């Protein structure tokens with residue numbers, strides 16, 4: 001593999017184990033950076049009117065955005081297949097499939113869609129507990145393997161499984177974007193993942209479900225759990241989901 005591709009792909013991987021041997025500026029007691037850069041005195045500033053549900057069409061988006069937050073405590077309840085279908089569609093759903101690309105509910109640089117979606121399902125009505133891969137073109141699931149014990153996944157998520165009903169795991173397939181954008185791809189892939197996860201937050205909010213983005217996972221353990229080679233395919237992001 002070309003060195004620049006390797007560096008770009010490594011940039012997309014979780015490096016949490018390396019933090020054990022690094023003292024962060026926060027740990028060294030260095031003051032927290034300002035949340036906002038100061039404005040030069042000569043610049044004129046304007047206050048905008050506060051966001052108001054009456055300015056947001058039917059108002060649904062306003063309440064979803066203002067209600068959204070990271071939720072890490074879930075009830076033992078499961079979710080229905082219809083709820084699952086809506087969540088997945090919000091995250092990666094295809095709206096228009098062309099022979100070589102597709103338009104989805106999320107934007108993607110060059111419509112390359114370099115993210116595969118894996119789901120660990122613990123409690124979805126009438127689905128066996130196990131690891132699944134989403135098939136976006138069919139809006140279907142492939143069962144990778146049945147598995148009811150979430151212990152290995154919990155370890156791979158650095159104990160952030162939180163007894164969820166299911167877990168979304170985004171997997172990078174970088175070549176889909178590298179094929180077109182070469183060494184400029186990796187930043188784009190990271191941006192694609194952010195859009196997709198935000199849709200999950202909003203879709204969960206609309207169904208009374210909770211989720212929390214997880215970037216602090218163990219790369220090797222999660223790749224092994226998913227059966228990925230860690231080069232052409234590797235975990236990028238995760239999000240447990242459950243009833244709140």
Ligand SMILES: Cc1cc2nc3c(=O)[nH]c(=O)nc-3n(C[C@H](O)[C@H](O)[C@H](O)COP(=O)(O)O)c2cc1C
Nearest residue numbers: 068069070071072160194212213214215216217237
């Ligand atoms: C890229 C990214 C990675 C994150 N990783 C974790 C994580 O590993 N564990 C966790 O508990 N929260 C994680 N979060 C959630 C943040 O802690 C949370 O978004 C932040 O505290 C702000 O809270 P809010 O989402 O409720 O507004 C992550 C969020 C983002 C955007």
